[in-house]
Amino acid sequence: xxxxxxxxxxxxxxxxxxFRLLRADIVSGALQAxxxxxxxxxxxxxxxxxxxxxxxxxxxxxxxxxxQEVNRGFRVPPISMADFEDIATLRITLERQAxxxxxxxxxxxxxxxxxxxxxxxxxxxxxxxAPEEDAVPEEWEMRHxxxxxxxxxxxxxxxTLHFCAVLHDQFDRYRRLAGRDPSAQVTLSQQHEELLDxxxxxxxxxxxxxxxxxxxxxxxxxxxxxxxxx
Amino acid sequence: xxxxxxxxxxxxxxxxxxFRLLRADIVSGALQAxxxxxxxxxxxxxxxxxxxxxxxxxxxxxxxxxxQEVNRGFRVPPISMADFEDIATLRITLERQAxxxxxxxxxxxxxxxxxxxxxxxxxxxxxxxAPEEDAVPEEWEMRHxxxxxxxxxxxxxxxTLHFCAVLHDQFDRYRRLAGRDPSAQVTLSQQHEELLDxxxxxxxxxxxxxxxxxxxxxxxxxxxxxxxxx
DNA sequence: CGCTTTGATATTATCGACAAGACGGCAGAG
DNA sequence: CTCTGCCGTCTTGTCGATAATATCAAAGCG
Numbered sequence: 461x462x463x464x465x466x467x468x469x470x471x472x473x474x475x476x477x478x479f480r481l482l483r484a485d486i487v488s489g490a491l492q493a494x495x496x497x498x499x500x501x502x503x504x505x506x507x508x509x510x511x512x513x514x515x516x517x518x519x520x521x522x523x524x525x526x527x528q529e530v531n532r533g534f535r536v537p538p539i540s541m542a543d544f545e546d547i548a549t550l551r552i553t554l555e556r557q558a559x560x561x562x563x564x565x566x567x568x569x570x571x572x573x574x575x576x577x578x579x580x581x582x583x584x585x586x587x588x589x590a591p592e593e594d595a596v597p598e599e600w601e602m603r604h605x606x607x608x609x610x611x612x613x614x615x616x617x618x619x620t621l622h623f624c625a626v627l628h629d630q631f632d633r634y635r636r637l638a639g640r641d642p643s644a645q646v647t648l649s650q651q652h653e654e655l656l657d658x659x660x661x662x663x664x665x666x667x668x669x670x671x672x673x674x675x676x677x678x679x680x681x682x683x684x685x686x687x688x689x690x
Numbered sequence: 691x692x693x694x695x696x697x698x699x700x701x702x703x704x705x706x707x708x709f710r711l712l713r714a715d716i717v718s719g720a721l722q723a724x725x726x727x728x729x730x731x732x733x734x735x736x737x738x739x740x741x742x743x744x745x746x747x748x749x750x751x752x753x754x755x756x757x758q759e760v761n762r763g764f765r766v767p768p769i770s771m772a773d774f775e776d777i778a779t780l781r782i783t784l785e786r787q788a789x790x791x792x793x794x795x796x797x798x799x800x801x802x803x804x805x806x807x808x809x810x811x812x813x814x815x816x817x818x819x820a821p822e823e824d825a826v827p828e829e830w831e832m833r834h835x836x837x838x839x840x841x842x843x844x845x846x847x848x849x850t851l852h853f854c855a856v857l858h859d860q861f862d863r864y865r866r867l868a869g870r871d872p873s874a875q876v877t878l879s880q881q882h883e884e885l886l887d888x889x890x891x892x893x894x895x896x897x898x899x900x901x902x903x904x905x906x907x908x909x910x911x912x913x914x915x916x917x918x919x920x
Numbered sequence: 921c922g923c924t925t926t927g928a929t930a931t932t933a934t935c936g937a938c939a940a941g942a943c944g945g946c947a948g949a950g
Numbered sequence: 951c952t953c954t955g956c957c958g959t960c961t962t963g964t965c966g967a968t969a970a971t972a973t974c975a976a977a978g979c980g
């Protein structure tokens with residue numbers, strides 16, 4: 461599977477492109493939760509044949525970003541509060557461990573990567589206030605993910621990073637579905653600052669605490685908003 | 691209205707069968723680590739076409755049981771000590787959490803499932819002494835897996851169970867590659883007994899400790915034997 | 921004598937078409 | 951009027967063939 465961190469240069473494979481596009485459309489909510497994924501529609505949407513499409517859907521199914529029903533095709537998974545809380549709990553466990561190990565083991569290059577990623581995220585955060593608030597900027601999503609990836613990048617466990625990436629995709633689908641809560645946003649941005657501080661200070665325990673609180677706050681906000689929507 | 695869930699024991703899907711067969715052959719070592727997986731060979735081996743084969747390989751690639759190289763097909767992943775230790779460490783973390791939660795939350799049905807799974811494993815363990823020692827009985831592998839799955843089944847976290855299953859597959863590939871160590875086997879069987887005892891006694895901490903030691907002992911044994919083989 | 925190039929071979933990735941199975945409407949019986 | 955069984959239509963799952971790409975070996979050039 462291609463983690464969000466790895467970057468494939470360009471013309472590599474149709475099926476890999478389809479995989480990324482489909483994943484992005486599912487995580488972003490462009491493809492509604494619970495909706496069927498008909499082959500003819502997807503083939504027209506992405507301009508590909510059946511084989512690479514099936515391949516992409518199979519890979520997504522392994523990561524639980526689509527569900528396959530026997531002889532009844534694929535669907536984007538329905539949302540469920542229990543599922544989301546399970547994802548959040550496990551993500552806290554794994555990503556907390558990862559950031560602690562990363563903070564302890566990270567070298568200068570890791571530290572610089574964290575600083576750079578945070579700067580890019582923060583700069584966009586300021587500009588973001590200006591345009592219409594409705595559209596969640598895709599660029600912010602990418603930089604936010606890049607920052608969180610940078611924090612745990614030096615943990616030394618490829619499998620932890622892989623599972624964190626899978627869980628982050630799942631988590632973001634719910635978060636983006638719920639929409640943003642302006643009141644929580646300031647605290648979340650402060651926590652980003654604190655994560656940066658803790659990383660630079662090599663305070664692994666503090667980094668773990670803040671990250672756990674960061675994810676938990678996001679989870680609670682999302683749960684609150686989702687309850688209101690349903 | 692009819693029992694749609696219980697039907698279709700055989701006619702599921704060619705691609706799902708291929709997925710299971712390929713996974714079994716990779717975990718068991720029938721397909722050697724690092725070897726290329728040529729389409730013509732696999733199509734002949736499993737008697738299927740290209741589409742379901744690609745679908746199965748894609749799903750396996752998401753679980754890291756095969757690796758895909760761009761425009762160069764699929765391979766069974768090479769073995770690496772660092773990879774195995776990463777898998778083992780993460781498996782200890784997740785499966786320990788899972789058995790602790792399961793022991794605390796499990797109901798009577800869970801308890802009975804554990805007892806039954808252990809009985810089936812133990813009964814086979816006795817008979818197993820008789821036939822030739824060389825062939826690792828596939829039935830033992832299945833019952834061993836079933837026992838470990840039963841222990842964590844009530845943990846309440848589907849995602850934890852999913853990741854544990856993925857890691858267990860990865861772990862077993864190395865374990866079966868290394869072969870059995872007769873000297874460790876008695877301790878490992880004793881630990882199975884202890885796990886059963888702790889589960890029945892609802893001693894979550896002890897269950898977690900024993901399971902961690904169980905996996906760690908297996909890991910150390912495998913590492914020792916692999917070093918000798920390489 | 922070694923390195924690069926170039927052509928032939930082999931393998932993969934993709935496409936379009938066929939067959940098997942599910943879904944939904946309609947008619948007939950109770 | 952309602953329920954049940956059946957048939958047409960649609961969707962999926964699979965196959966074989968085609969186009970694109972990598973691999974390998976030998977020959978030409980530096």
